Amino acid sequence: MAGALPDGEPVPQDGSLPDSATAHVGKDGFAVYVHVPFCASRCGYCDFNTYTASELGGGVSRETYAETVLQELELARRTIDPARVDTVFFGGGTPTLLDADDLGRILHGIDAAWGLAPGAEITTEANPESVDPDYLRRLRGHGFNRISLGMQSAAPGVLRILDRKHTAGRAPQAAIEAREAGFEHVNLDLIYGTPGESADDFAGSLGKVVEAGVDHVSAYALIVEDGTRMAARMRRGEIPYPSDDVAADRYLAAEQALSEAGFQWYEVSNWATSEEARCKHNLLYWTGADWWGLGPGAHSHVGGVRWWNVKHPAAYGKRLVEGLSPGHGRELLSDEDRHVEDVMLRVRLREGIALDRVDRVGAKQALADGLLDPSAYENGRLVLTLRGRLLADAVIRDVV
Template identity: 80%
Template sequence: MAGALPDGDPVPTDGSLPSGAAANAGKNGFAVYVHVPFCASRCGYCDFNTYTASELGGVGREGYADTVLRELEIAKQAINPKKVDTVFVGGGTPTLLSADDLGRILDGIDKTWGLDEKAEITTEANPESVTPEYLRRLRANGFTRISLGMQSSSPHVLKILDRQHTAGRAPQAAREAREAGFEHVNLDLIYGTPGETADDFAASLRAVVEAGADHVSAYALIVEDGTRMAARMRRGELPYPEDDVAADRYLAAEQALTEAGFAWYEVSNWATSEAARCRHNLLYWTGADWWGLGPGAHSHVGGVRWWNVKHPTTYAKRLADGVSPGHAREILDDEDRRVEDIMLRVRLSDGIPLAGLDERGAKQALDDGLLVPEAYAKGQLILNLPGRLLADAVIRDVV
């Protein structure tokens, strides 16, 4: 389970927002995130706000969709965006809920704010949690995109990560999703796991390409305090990840995916076309508004950011009592928003205008060979491949 939530200002019991924020909701796009906090088992590296049955003390998945719909009733009174551009259901393992329950939540969002006719509707899924029939039901309920947690095609790497699916299940699930009519299919990879070899990761990349996915997310393993993997490393049972190895894996991903027809559009994300890019995440990265439904979910509307209470039992009780599940919130000032905008946009292939960035820092990044010179000459900061490896350092320099 994730750590304690940060403190902040109180959230009004009716969930209302300052008038300026509410009036401009969705001006630059509007997304809805739905958090489903249930997992069949816990992966050793995971510190997300998720719970297995034994950790919930009798709280079940039944009725969860109704609880989320109650939060939507509060949200409807708070803001009225013109339309919903994207919906992303994450977790946890959303596909532990029935496809029809996920469909009911989606229908509730449509009735509350109205889905754009071309809305992107994504759910995450563990490969072992879906079947061809389940995928067909998801598609019939309006989902257009699925993101499958593959992580690796190597059995021994999956074992270290405490994943439950077999090595070939994720690519097979991707093919089944295509057959069910999903427009876009993403496969998630994790690289740098202790014991993973260069050949292991190369095999994972080949499996992704052969599965027919049109989007790949690849992230270096991060060992979070409080996880089982962190404890194993402290005891010396596993070695800590190495930065040089992670860099080598990233370069391997870039080469293999580019050769297969993918192109990077965010440091950790590749797509086969502009249409295959994750529009939901792009809204996050380009300063749009979103409402997060579910325990522990974060939201942002018009410079107001808030986060819900973390535990599903507390979340459900708040809503049963007719009050907002918001734990706390903060109002971002102009400088906060400027810095966050830079931190996110620098990671995109479109980059960010040089105007407003620290001039010396940007010039240093150029001199260090971390930027595209032609873009810099035209007033745009865009990372080249070495710059992507050092994106965090570039961001620190230009803020």
Template identity: 70%
Template sequence: MPGPLPDGEPMPPDGALPASALNTVGARGFGVYVHVPFCASRCGYCDFNTYAPGDLPGWRPEGYADTVLAELELAARTLGDAPAVDTVFVGGGTPTLLPTGDLGRIIEAIDKIWGLAPGAEVTTEANPESVTPASLRALRSAGYTRVSLGMQSVAPGVLRVLDRKHSPGRAAQAATEAREAGFDHVNLDLIYGTPGESADDFAASLAAAIGAGVDHVSAYSLIVEDGTRLAARIRRGELPQPSDDVAADRYLAAEAALTAAGFGWYEVSNWSTTEAGRCRHNLLYWTGGDWWGVGPGAHSHVGGVRWWNVKHPASYAQRLADGVSPGAGREVLTADDRLTEDVMLRMRLASGLPLDVLDPAGRAAAERARADGLLTVDGDAAVLTLRGRLLADAVVRDLLP
């Protein structure tokens, strides 16, 4: 079931934003996130706002795109003359459970409302078993430029613990099919540190991802979230708690293997073979850009105002049918809030954090971190070292007021 929403003030029924926010839309880029909260089954580690068929009796994917289009129309009324869209990211859930034609209609609507900027990045996530060569060709023809596939592992035992349904080799096969369909940019997601995963298991997963010929790999340490089946199994003693030391070893293995294969890190958990292969939509988040988040539970940020939609698909659809914003609440970020987020997010990037955003105490902390080998200074920016990446959260805490 959906978890608690953040605290915040009520969202105006018409979704109106303060003039101060509207005056700066797109100053650091403008994107659209579309959440598709449906999965064929729920993975044991997942706490995202997603629903399997048994959670929503009678649900059919064919009607969801119309609800998305209704929120896009609300967004058009709210933002007015917003800049062209630099990036679109359709995430989930499993977006590719929707009919391919509906995924195309969503992109057409975004282009009609705001216009896609020349060379816009348009990404969809996909589970490996939810795509075919034909559907990938159709997605490419509909304007999608990038696909991100949930690989997680090639070890059968790890996939079983994570409750993944695809076969060990399916993700790499789907990546090959995506490249053959015309996608220049293909990502594979990996998860490391799963209970029972061996060093050889993770090495095999890295080798399979690299061998698939993709230009982007994301690798994330498993986080055990309260309320998930995985957390319950660990609490009952069926599985061991993931080890921080093992996670650090896995990260170092990922860095070594991916660097040797021609990938370079650009964010703590993300590597690409070229600058063009970096996920520009995620960079929009990490550098303080603006985006409208469409769908149940989706979060948005425009000009220092953040808001979030109601989480249940039925409530979300009903609000839009009633002509009311689906926003459940919002917060207007203070200057201190925005500084904290800027430091937290940009410090994770290979481009680093400009030192001039820090106060004197923060700059002194940066110098101590440099002396300790946790960061370097590249021009006027602080950049994490490999050791610093392993301790990124601690480094950031020291830099903040």
């Protein structure tokens, strides 16, 4: 399970926000995130705020979870009025462990509270083994139009190291089923650099992604978090630690295979077949929009105020039953805080960031090192080259 939340300053019991934060809520877009903290089993690398049945204890139920989230939504409705919701994203955990009608109830509640914008992007994450054609059709009937499937790999040995429960071919098949159910956009997630993964293993995974006909791919290097089962195995010497050099090779392989298949990168770890296929929800995060996070441990941001809910589902539900905000703590971001975060996120985007927003000395050095696109630089923008994408964290450090 995830580590402890930061304390921050106390959240008012009614969840109210400063007038300065709510005055222009949603002016740059508004998103809703719904956290579903349930998992059938825990993957060895996972440190998300999720719980298996044995970890939950009493007082928490998948069957009543939708009603609990709707109670927080009512508090949110009284707190802000964003005029419209541009995107909704159900994450976890495994949202599709809930009945499709329960996910639909929450989505319809969001629409009733604030109104979904015409053409709003509605996404749910799913483990491949947690959905079937009937479930997918029911989700589509409730208005979901995008699905993100946790594939991670098509190599059986890699899936075993990651403690994934689905078979090697299930994720691409689920992607095909989602298309057949009418989903407009389908994403497959990959993890690269897992101990024991060969270059051929990753090439095979990329090939299966392309064959599945999806329009979006996310690919991330394995990160080993303290407190996870995988970290413990590495400390005991059972499996080796990931290699940065291997991760770089895998990223280059992903860029080559995906670009040849008609994908284009739009964020360092994300590729899409068209501008329409880009994840609009994540783009709102990356470009400084407002969002409300529903659920235990969920984070929110409105007008420079960021807050986070209590972690455990039982504590979350108890707060709401008592008529209190489930917020654990919050922080008011300074102009400098917001600037630094804006630079950190926008540098990773294909469009980059205006040079007058960054440190020019650091930018000139990055240009000299071949990390920035010279033509974009001449036009007043900082845009990463392929080599710059491999060293994006270093570029960000130098230009903040």
